[in-house]
Amino acid sequence: MYFGPHLRIESWMFEIVLYLFFILVFWAGTKIIGREKTSLFLWGSLIWTLTVENAMVIIGAYDYFAYANYYCWADKLIPGFSGWSCMVFFVPLSISIGWFIFGLSAFIISDRLLPQGNIWIKAVVASVMMVSLDMLMDPISVVNEWWRWTVAGFYFRGVSVGNYIGWFFMLFFFAGIYERSVIEKGSFAWLRPIEGLIFRRNTKDLSDTDSQTLKKIFYFRTVAFIPVMLFVTILASQPLKQIGFNRYAPFNSVFPTTYDQKYPASAKPADMAPAVIPDGDPRKVEGPRCEIAKGANVPTQPAGGASHVQK
Amino acid sequence: MFKSKLNPEVSAETLKGRVWIGVFLLAIWLVFLWWAGITFPFVGHDANGQNIVYGVIVGIPFLVLITLYMALAVKDLKEAVAAMKAFSKGNRK
Numbered sequence: 272m273y274f275g276p277h278l279r280i281e282s283w284m285f286e287i288v289l290y291l292f293f294i295l296v297f298w299a300g301t302k303i304i305g306r307e308k309t310s311l312f313l314w315g316s317l318i319w320t321l322t323v324e325n326a327m328v329i330i331g332a333y334d335y336f337a338y339a340n341y342y343c344w345a346d347k348l349i350p351g352f353s354g355w356s357c358m359v360f361f362v363p364l365s366i367s368i369g370w371f372i373f374g375l376s377a378f379i380i381s382d383r384l385l386p387q388g389n390i391w392i393k394a395v396v397a398s399v400m401m402v403s404l405d406m407l408m409d410p411i412s413v414v415n416e417w418w419r420w421t422v423a424g425f426y427f428r429g430v431s432v433g434n435y436i437g438w439f440f441m442l443f444f445f446a447g448i449y450e451r452s453v454i455e456k457g458s459f460a461w462l463r464p465i466e467g468l469i470f471r472r473n474t475k476d477l478s479d480t481d482s483q484t485l486k487k488i489f490y491f492r493t494v495a496f497i498p499v500m501l502f503v504t505i506l507a508s509q510p511l512k513q514i515g516f517n518r519y520a521p522f523n524s525v526f527p528t529t530y531d532q533k534y535p536a537s538a539k540p541a542d543m544a545p546a547v548i549p550d551g552d553p554r555k556v557e558g559p560r561c562e563i564a565k566g567a568n569v570p571t572q573p574a575g576g577a578s579h580v581q582k
Numbered sequence: 583m584f585k586s587k588l589n590p591e592v593s594a595e596t597l598k599g600r601v602w603i604g605v606f607l608l609a610i611w612l613v614f615l616w617w618a619g620i621t622f623p624f625v626g627h628d629a630n631g632q633n634i635v636y637g638v639i640v641g642i643p644f645l646v647l648i649t650l651y652m653a654l655a656v657k658d659l660k661e662a663v664a665a666m667k668a669f670s671k672g673n674r675k
Contacts, residue, residue, distance in 0.1 A: 277622045277630065288613055295606045302599025304588050376607040379588070380651045383600060386586045396647065403644035404607075407614045407637045410624040428636065429625030454587050 280415045282354040286365040289372065296372045303379055311453055311486060312378075315493050316371040319445050322497055323437075324362040332422045332431070335363055354417075370441075377401045378446050390455070394446040398439045405438050406430075425511040433508045440507065444500045445493070452477070452489045462495055594666060597659040604652045611644060 300309035
């Protein structure tokens, strides 16, 4: 652990804060919208974020393996510890829990600000609020290596701007789906024919639906909207491509990606060698902190501007 | 008192919950701002002070919305408490 002039905020500190606030926000949520609706928001957001996050890691946008298998405490290596208490495939559970905290709070706040407003306008307000908060959190994560960007793109303060566009649309669509399905008990016209085939009923009005069926329909809509959300996010990110990518990926992806082919490791600064996957397990990929622990010679300013890395 | 589709039956408990959720979100933001002040300078920054200034600037939409929300949530709670007090006084008479 490095205590120099600047303090390293460890991933476990971040996790403790998230889990603590999860308990508090869940409690407040049950007071406001009831236990059942809060639980639905939680499970829906877990499905929503874990699917999207894992997909993003697999396609090589970022990963959570900066600490993987070389976590150090009091100058001793803790083998097998990734720096995160619980991983769901390639994504820490606490990341989804964090999304729930911000998502539910922003959703409830936007509802109070515009109680009779259109659901999509409320969703915009909630999303703006969430992105504003994330714009402070993400640069902290970059310098502390909670996660690392592995995609070439347009970067601002070490964070891919596409990330903020993604965060915006993630809450925008999720808040819309949740309010339309669980609060208004309504439907989406384009999904009705498919839902009719799956649930064997007309899903236009769900006000007389039992809670179990309502849950299933909500979860189905959550999954059905994932491709829509990804498509809109990619579309909205296109102007950034016109501006031009301003940076290669700070780290190589642990998964082979089109970005790696387009911007091969050879095109990156020499000190960023391609990642090696030990035993085929991406969580065991080593990174600069491991090398620091071993006393190896590592660049003080690796590509991507992570200038905080100390020998 | 405002009407919300989220919870048509507004009570002092739900209004307290609304105040608390605003407090929690603001507390998270303050934790992040504190961390920004004590950790390494962000990419492109030379000092922690820049981190704080950056955090406050990008947090303006958040701060404006949360301030508005807290003002409304506290007002709702005060009105509800006053209404309850008036109701219980009326019952006593």
